[in-house]
Amino acid sequence: MASKSEIYSQGYQKWDGDRTQVTPPWYLIGRAGVQNILASTGKKSRMFFIIAFVIYYFMLVASTTLRLQIENFKRIEWLAGVLEAWQAAQPAQSEVWYHEAFILRPAIFFTFWTMILYGSQLISKDRAANALQVYFSKAVSRFDYLFGKFFAVAQMTAVVTLVPSAIIICVGLVATTDHLEFIKQSWYIPILTGSFWLLLTITYGSIILLCSSLMNRSYMAGASFFGFAVFTAVFPYILGFIFGAHSFVEGLKWTSSIATIGEAIYSLKVNEAGLLFWQVFDVALVTGVAIFLITRRIEPVEVVK
Amino acid sequence: MLLTIDNFTVSYGRHRVLDNISLELPQAAVGLLGPNGAGKSTLIKAILGLLKPESGNGRFLQFELGKNDKRIRQYVGYMPESECLIPGFSAVQYVSYVAQLNGMGRREAFKRAHKVLYLVGLGEARYRNLDTYSTGMKQRLKLAQAIVHDPHLIFLDEPTNGLDPDGREEMLDLIREIARIENRCIILSSHLMRDVERCTEYLVIMDQQKIKCSGYIKELCAGQAHRYRLRVNRDHKQAAEILRGKGLTVDHVSEREPNFEVMLDGGIHARDLFRHLTDAGIQIRQLIPRNYTVEEIYRKHVHINANAGEANGI
């Protein structure tokens, strides 16, 4: 008869699982980046952000409902007068116009400050803690790491681009009186918002990640990002003063160039083709240089001491 | 062979960091010794698959080195010398995160993280934030993150750095335990030769970007047959004289300690030494075959500034 007594080992156990990466490392790195930022944020500032976003999203829901259901709301007596006046003052606009109005500027504003406060921690904290050698001694490539960090930035920018856009469209679909017209007007908006989201992520992301990878302290990284923004706002004036105005110089105004490109995406209309070309060119140039410099800064060979 | 490196040369610009290295590592616990700048860390990088060789090739398990193949690193664990914690995590989160980076599923990674943390003795502290860890605990955690994905080869870079005597002992015990696992190897790089001597069976000595010496410690340290080292309880010079009087070859009579060496050949047994010395009231306290220590092997292969003492001119 087989014995029922047994002693089990609690020592080291081998793992004979399949050594293929189920979850791509960039996804893990991006998620961990956001997790760490949330963990390092104090309770008060987290509450502040939550409340701010609840208000913002609620405003979107309310305004969308109001403007699509305006005929029904006019039946409420005390509201009717206000709504009439408002309708008279404000000509009816297309769906995409509302998206631009509600998303573009707030998103840029929010992204700017979030990057300074939180995006700056993404690489600098790893550098300060010597964590890069952990990453690069694991099955993580430089691409994985960088892409992961961009993914973290993308999650932050999604909160002000993809989410509000989705809210407007979903609420609109429910609230609209003319579904066919609504779909006709907004079927392509997710593509526009998606492009705008990518634009924000890549441009702002590349600069903040560069700053973050240059500094070991995140506040220094944030400060240098702010410095970059101020510098690119002022420097083109000086350049223009010396060499005369040219669209290339004008395009170097980094923040306003991104805003103009964003407007062009949403309005699907080019006001000044030459200027826009140089703006796109300059922003792409700055982004490319930044990404190149980051890859220099996080050379795995240099990191593993 | 776990690892074969053949005529491997690596340069950064004009600076040569690995100079035509050939090395074959068996499935054994390996000790890696050498001064700073000898190329130890470059060798580690090469085996992590991060370096492209200028010439030569290398093979680790089924992978070729220098092909920028990150799969290699799923089979290698690396415990760096410097602190390397990711802030904001608890120990379990950190270790399972690292395991997932290496391709483990989330549940699997979590399970193994717990087990490994118990193994390194951090079971009680595994939910605590890393910022509150002591030096000894951080050292253990570094070990945990290096072994969580069950690598076939584990690099330990100065694992006892900054630990006090007790902490060092515990860390060395852990390393020995890991080194004993079948088919799992360690490479222990340390400045402390005693640690290498006690934890490993195979020795690699590097200096000036080259491998100076490699082999099983047992074979490298084997001394002359019949040569023994003796320690007596008092007056070793008298003891040496007595044994010389009996016709034995006695040399290396130490100045500072009651030690000397004696040759036992021509039908003389160790037992006879005891008899000869008992009459003079001298006890033999230690009698061991004269083997080389790792330090002596190291001195043989690595240049050490020899005129240290005389230059002091005291």
Next chain:
Amino acid sequence: MSAYSIEVTNVSKWYGDVSALTEVSLNIEPGILGLLGPNGAGKSTLLKLMSGQLDPSIGEINILGQNYHNNPQLWSKVGLCPEQDSLWEEFSGPGFLSAMLQLQGWGVHDSDRRAAELIGMLDLAKAGRRRVSGYSKGMRQKLRIAQSLAHRPEVLFLDEPMTGLDATSRTLVSDLIIEMGRSGMTVVVSSHILHEVENITKEMVIINQGSLRARGNVYEIRELLTDHPLQLELSVDDPRRFCQAFLGKPHVVKVELVPEDPERVIVFTQHQNQFFQDLPEILEDHDIHIKSIHAEDEDMEAVFKYLVH
């Protein structure tokens, strides 16, 4: 003048409410002495007191028969390599050493020559005229050691001299310390890497909880520790017969055979002197051939473990 180069008499030291050392009396002869103890036991305080960096709260310290009070000449006979990293960053290595010597009153020419000599001795020549701020951890440590022995002191205190050094530098520094001990200097070395101290000297002082725990030769201290039976490992041709012969002896408390090695036997004895006296007789009477014998737990590590826990 007494034979002791350092005399510490009834010294206590406290900082405010915190007591660092209590009632320490210690006489040290020329030669090398290892100062051991767990972290925070008072090693560094004792070194600072002996090197005159601190004054004792109570008690007296004499170095080479002299006291530190109003005695600036004594400073030139004492060297200290502190644990803290404090160097003049803007100097080059040789420049720093030479400046230090000139502060001690050496001539410029002599200082420069001595500095060059020290740089060669500690293998720092590679750094050339590079500034100290660009030195690596190990190079800084070696420079600190050089600084402490630059003025040819008669008494030298080294606090953790091996921290941050690589294997080659460790051997270099331990050779240097051994050489200094042989030449008649008094060298006190504190360290918590015990076998490194053991390579340099067998004389030690153990400090624990702010007072002396033991002092002397490691083997003699081990012999005094009768509470812990000495663990002797032997290789003999017939371990079982050997065990039988020794079990009759009252000082043997335990014998162990090792299944993996048919020649090995481990004997635990409470009275090692008696054991070694009996050993030759038993080998002869029972016709047992011995191949090796050594104690497993008579090194500094074992003694430290038994005394400090």
